[in-house]
Structure formats: structure tokens, C-alpha cells
Amino acid sequence: MSKEEVVLLGCWVSPFCMRVKIALNEKGIEYEDREEDLFGGKSELLLNSNPIHKKVPVLLHYGKPLSESTIIVGYIDETWASPPLLPSCAYGRAKARFWADFIDKKLHDAGAQIWRTNGEEREVGTRDFIEILKQLEEALGERNYFGGEGDAFGFVDIIAIGMASWFPAYEKFGGFKVEDHCPKLSGWIKRCKQRESVRKVLPDPEKVYEFLVMFRKMQGLD
């Protein structure tokens, strides 16, 4: 497969784009990574490819556009069979989709309640965020990965680990350590980061923090 056949319109700091990159890496698919300038103006290709949400990531496969990261990761899994990211049984797939949906609905917004706020609002946001992490940790249990199939790295891990690249920034803003509240989840993050598919995608935590500090200044929060 030539790189022109799979093109990603993305942004380095977006956890949603990281998901798509990690899924493609897991499958061993080469792709062209086109960085969008989200502040300087989105490309015509992005706007035409995702006219409803006008957001990254967009994956172009032979020029056909796909959007919404969780849906794109599902498409990647269905299009390139090996290694499988979702379980082989329908019930396992439904459970994996449940946790992906939980992460989509809860985790990013809860994190925003830490880094986009101040004072008491941030304290409440930090407590809520830790509660959500504890629910995730309980779902992980004693396993190495959320899976995927059995104990293997898979769909839910990919949906969650991009989000985890922002955790060090949340920790700084919120004054807490994920490890102190959720040691098993913390171990899971470390295991994921040892995978090449993940390591070459996740940005330097310091750069994510600087990005969020800059964003806060732009929004007049500091």
C-alpha cells in the first residue's frame, strides 16, 4: 500500500487523532500524516471532508473521507484484519464499545473541568475526574489491557491511551497524581507506552502542558 492511499488530516496534540495513528501503527499501515493548522485556518480538504463537524481527525482511504475517531478506529479494524483490535464475539465487541463510549462521553470533558477552570470549579473537576478514573480502573481489574481479545492490547486501550497523554498536564493543573489514586491504571499507562505503536505517537507531556497553558492564556483564563 502506498502512502497516498491512506491520508490522515490531524493535529499532534489531539487525543482523538492519536487514536487513529496508533490503530494504523498496530495494523502496520503506512499513511501520510498531514498536520492541520487549527488556529491558522483549517484546510479546504478538511472542511469538505467533514462538513458536519469540521473537526480532525479525518481519515481519507483512497480519497473517501471518514470522521469521528472511534468510528475511524472501528473502520480500520474491519478493513485490515490483523491483528484484531475488537474481540471476535459479539458480546465482547459490545462490551468494548461500551467502554469506548464511556471514555468518549466522560473522560475528555472531565479533564476539561480541570484545565479550563480555576479555583473551586477546578477542585470539583479534579475530584470528578478521579472518580471516573476509578471506574475505568475497576473495569481494567487485574488484566494487563482493556482488550481487545482476552488480555491483548486492543480497541479500548487505543481509545483511552491518547487521552492519557494529557494526564500529566491534568496532574499539574489539579495538583494530584493518577498513580496515588489508581495504581493499576497507572501501570496500564506505562505498559501501553512501551509499545512502539503508542510511543511514536504520544507527544512529550511537557509540550502538551505548554499547549494547554497557551490555550488558557488565549481564553483569558490566566
Next chain:
Amino acid sequence: MSKEEVVLLGCWVSPFCMRVKIALNEKGIEYEDREEDLFGGKSELLLNSNPIHKKVPVLLHYGKPLSESTIIVGYIDETWASPPLLPSCAYGRAKARFWADFIDKKLHDAGAQIWRTNGEEREVGTRDFIEILKQLEEALGERNYFGGEGDAFGFVDIIAIGMASWFPAYEKFGGFKVEDHCPKLSGWIKRCKQRESVRKVLPDPEKVYEFLVMFRKMQGLD
């Protein structure tokens, strides 16, 4: 299949529960319909089966619980093959999931901005709601159904049509007619309602309206 093998914990007025019922009807699966008393207290079975969200619908298949309606409909499609609800190609499935996701993210909340508000807030909500309907109508285009496969009734139709059972109430609260703004979508609603799988699930619009009027009173909005 005996009825005990498929049990739905649901509520007659919930568009999310209607989805599950319609999907089971399309597949010709008999099920036990257990109505939850959402105001009087949720059942222990519901709370134990969906400890994260504590919401209907929950589908129990041989006692194994599934929650989140869009995920349940996907499970039903994967578990009982005929007739297929999602397209057979990965790209078609991703597009169907995109529109299901759009409906999940936009339509119910936009409707709430009509019936849970008053005055200017309601006027803004009504305008926003109609814009979302127009996006859906554009996605429908000249087809009979959103599909599914080709022009057949399928996944996106099931996700959307339960929501449409609340449209007559929104029309009353917001003082508008869906037909005046979206004639093709209005035609699609009529076509869907002619299907037995849908007709025997969708409640009397007047009862939905009365339910929402009662809910508004409980919330001190009237």
C-alpha cells in the same frame, strides 16, 4: 427462542428503548418487555445490570446485560443476521455509524432545548433543532430510508425513528411543523410508521406530549 432468553428493561416513552424494540422486531426476535418504573424506583436488576449509567434500556441476553441503545442495536445486528441492519461494506458501516452518532450527539439534546425551556431560550432551541433536522434531511437525500443496505430500512432509521416519536410534542411546544421545513424527512417518518416493527412500538404522540407536560410541571417549568 423462548422469551426468557431475551429480556428488555425499558420504559415506553424512551426513544432509546424504542430503538431496541424496533431492532428486535425487525429481526423477528421474541422478548420479554419489562417496564421499569423510573419515578417510583429503578429495579435492582437494572441497577446491577447497568451500574455505570443506571439507565434504560438494558438488554439481557441469556442473562448477560448490555446497555447503551446504539451499542445494543449493533449487538442485535451482529447476533441475529437476518435481515441485516448495517451495510455489508466497512465504509458503509462507518457512514451509518457516523449518522447514528450525529443523532445521538445532537437530536435529543436539541429537542430538550425546546421542551425543557421557555421564552427566548425555547425560540433559539427551536431554530437550532430545525437546522439539525435539515442536516439529517440532506443526508437522507432522495432515498426512501437512511439504510442499512442500499435503500432499505436499517440501522440509522432505527436510531432516528424513536426520536421522531417526540417530534409532535416538540412541534406543539415550539410552534412549528417539521413538514414545513423538512418535507422529505417528514415523508421518511410516514414511511417508517407504516412498518409493523415500528408501528407497534411508537407510542401515541398525545401520550408523549402529556408525559412531557407532566415532567415540566415536576421540574417547575410551568
